[in-house]
Amino acid sequence: MSLHDLEKSFQDKIDKEIKIEPKDWMPEAYRKTNLRQISQHAHSEIVGMLPEGNWITRAPSLKRKVILIAKVQDEAGHGLYLYSAAETLGSSRDQMIADLHSGKAKYSSIFNYPTLTWADMGAVGWLVDGAAILNQVMLCRTSYGPYARAMVRICKEESFHQRQGFESLMVLSKGTQAQRDMCQDAINRWWWPSLMMFGPTDSESTNSDQSIKWKIKRKTNDELRQQFVDMIVEQVKILGMTLPDPDLKWNEERQHYDFGNINWEEFWNVVKGNGPCNKQRLAARNKAHDEGAWVRAAALAYAEKRKNKLKNKAA
Amino acid sequence: MNIQIRKFYYGDIPEDTAQVGSNHSTTNENAWPLWEVFIRSKQGLDHKHAGSLHAADAAMAIENARDVYTRRQEGVSIWVIESKHVHASNPDDAEMFYEPASDKIYRHPTFYDLPDELKHM
Ligand SMILES: [Fe+2]
Ligand SMILES: [Fe+2]
Numbered sequence: 408m409s410l411h412d413l414e415k416s417f418q419d420k421i422d423k424e425i426k427i428e429p430k431d432w433m434p435e436a437y438r439k440t441n442l443r444q445i446s447q448h449a450h451s452e453i454v455g456m457l458p459e460g461n462w463i464t465r466a467p468s469l470k471r472k473v474i475l476i477a478k479v480q481d482e483a484g485h486g487l488y489l490y491s492a493a494e495t496l497g498s499s500r501d502q503m504i505a506d507l508h509s510g511k512a513k514y515s516s517i518f519n520y521p522t523l524t525w526a527d528m529g530a531v532g533w534l535v536d537g538a539a540i541l542n543q544v545m546l547c548r549t550s551y552g553p554y555a556r557a558m559v560r561i562c563k564e565e566s567f568h569q570r571q572g573f574e575s576l577m578v579l580s581k582g583t584q585a586q587r588d589m590c591q592d593a594i595n596r597w598w599w600p601s602l603m604m605f606g607p608t609d610s611e612s613t614n615s616d617q618s619i620k621w622k623i624k625r626k627t628n629d630e631l632r633q634q635f636v637d638m639i640v641e642q643v644k645i646l647g648m649t650l651p652d653p654d655l656k657w658n659e660e661r662q663h664y665d666f667g668n669i670n671w672e673e674f675w676n677v678v679k680g681n682g683p684c685n686k687q688r689l690a691a692r693n694k695a696h697d698e699g700a701w702v703r704a705a706a707l708a709y710a711e712k713r714k715n716k717l718k719n720k721a722a
Numbered sequence: 723m724n725i726q727i728r729k730f731y732y733g734d735i736p737e738d739t740a741q742v743g744s745n746h747s748t749t750n751e752n753a754w755p756l757w758e759v760f761i762r763s764k765q766g767l768d769h770k771h772a773g774s775l776h777a778a779d780a781a782m783a784i785e786n787a788r789d790v791y792t793r794r795q796e797g798v799s800i801w802v803i804e805s806k807h808v809h810a811s812n813p814d815d816a817e818m819f820y821e822p823a824s825d826k827i828y829r830h831p832t833f834y835d836l837p838d839e840l841k842h843m
Pocket of ligand 2: 482536565568
C-alpha cells in the first residue's frame with residue numbers, strides 16, 4: 408500500500424470510530440502528537456501530587472489526612488497509567504522522566520501555583536480536578552486505544568477528587584468568619600488559573616483542526632472552558648461564595664455565562680517557566696528521583712541475584 | 723503530506739513556545755522490565771488485562787499491581803507476566819486471519835429455522 412492509501416484507510420478507521428492500537432499503522436504526526444500529549448498529561452499527574460503533598464502532614468484531622476493521601480496516591484496511579492500508554496508509542500519511561508526533569512517536557516501550568524492555606528486543598532479538588540475531569544471525560548473517547556482506556560480508568564477515580572474538595576470547602580463555608588474568608592481567598596486565587604487550564608482561546612489557534620480530525624480531542628479549548636464556567640457558577644452558589652469576576656453574567660442569547668478576559672500574559676509567563684513554583688516543582692521531582700536511585704539499583708541487583716540463584720539450583 | 727497540528731494546551735503544550743532545558747540522554751540498561759497485569763475482579767470470572775507497569779521482579783510487579791490497580795477492591799487475584807513474553811497476532815494479517823469466519827454463518831444458532839412449537843431449544 409502506498410503512503411497515501413495507508414493514510415486514507417487510517418482516516419477511514421477514525422471516521423468509523425475504530426480505535427487505533429499500538430501495532431496498527433499510523434501517521435508519524437499522529438504518533439508524535441499522542442506521545443507528546445499523553446506524556447505531558449502523565450507529567451501533570453505526577454507534578455500535580457506536589458502542591459497537595461504539601462498539606463498531608465498539616466491536614467486538620469485524621470479524616471482529611473487519609474482522604475488527601477488517597478487522592479495523592481490516585482494521582483500517582485494516573486501518572487502510571489498514562490506513562491504506560493505513552494510507552495506503547497515507542498518512548499521509554501526513563502526518557503520521559505528525563506525530559507520532565509531537564510525541563511524539556513511540559514506539564515500543566517496550574518501546578519506551578521502555590522498551595523498557601525488548607526482551603527487550597529478544597530479549591531484544588533473542586534476547581535483544578537473539576538477542570539481536569541471535563542477534559543478527561545472527553546478523552547475517554549479519544550481515538551488512540553491505550554489513551555482512551557487509561558482515561559476511562561482515571562475518570563472512575565477522579566469523581567471522588569472533586570467531591571472531597573467541594574465537601575471540604577462546604578465545611579469551611581459554614582465555619583467561623585476566618586474559615587469563610589480562607590475559603591473565599593482560595594477560590595479567588597484558583598479561579599483564573601483553573602480557566603487557563605483549558606489553554607488559549609480557539610481564535611489563537613490558527614492551525615487546522617488536525618487533532619479534532621484525528622479525534623484525539625473532540626471539543627475545543629473554548630467549548631470546554633465554557634462548560635466549566637457554566638458548571639462552576641451554579642456550584643459556587645451552594646457554597647455561598649463568589650467567583651472573582653465582575654463580568655460574570657448569564658447571556659440569554661447564548662444560553663451560557665459570559666465571563667471576563669483571561670490574563671494570557673500570566674499564562675504564557677508560567678508556561679515559559681516563570682510561574683511562582685516552576686523551579687521548586689522541578690527541584691522536588693529531581694530530588695526525589697536522585698534520592699531514589701539507590702533503591703532502584705538495589706531492587707534490580709536483588710532481582711538479578713535471585714535469578715542467578717534459581718539458575719544455579721537448576722544446574 | 724504537510725500536516726499542521728492544532729495546538730491544544732491542556733496536557734499538550736507546544737514545543738515551539740516551551741522552554742527547552744538541557745537534554746541529557748539516558749540509557750535504558752538500568753530500567754526495570756515491563757510487566758502486563760491481569761486481574762480477576764471476582765471469584766469465578768476470568769483474569770482480564772488491566773494495564774502494565776515496571777518492576778524489578780515478579781513479586782514486586784504483583785505488589786505494585788495491587789497498589790495501582792486494586793485500590794478500590796477491583797480484584798481478588800492478580801497475574802503478572804513480563805511483556806516481552808507476550809506473543810501477539812499481527813494486525814496487518816487481520817483480514818486473512820479472521821475473515822474466513824465471516825461466511826460460516828451455520829456456526830450460529832440463528833442459522834437454523836425451526837418451528838415455533840418447538841420448545842426449550
Ligand atoms: Fe488525576
Ligand atoms: Fe485528580
